Amino acid sequence: MKTNTSAKAVSENAIDSERSSVVLSALFAVMFGAFFVYGAGFANSSNLHDTAHDTRHAFAFPCH
Incomplete structure (x- = not known):
C-alpha cells in the first residue's frame, strides 16, 4: 500500500x-x-530592410 501511494505522488x-x-x-x-x-x-x-538584406546574404540567399 505504501509503495502505491508514493508512486502516485511521484507521478x-x-x-x-x-x-x-x-x-x-x-x-x-x-x-x-x-x-x-x-x-x-x-x-x-x-x-x-538592411537587416533582412544582410541576413539573406549571410545565409547565402541571393536577393537581387
Whole structure:
C-alpha cells in the first residue's frame, strides 16, 4: 500500500513539473514574439530592410 501511494505522488510531481515547464516555455515564446512584433513595429523601415538584406546574404540567399 505504501509503495502505491508514493508512486502516485511521484507521478503527480512529474505531471506538475511537465506542466510548469510547458507554461514557462509558452510564456517565454509569447514575450519573445511580442518583443519582435513591437520592435519591428517601431523600427525604421530602412533599418528593417538592411537587416533582412544582410541576413539573406549571410545565409547565402541571393536577393537581387
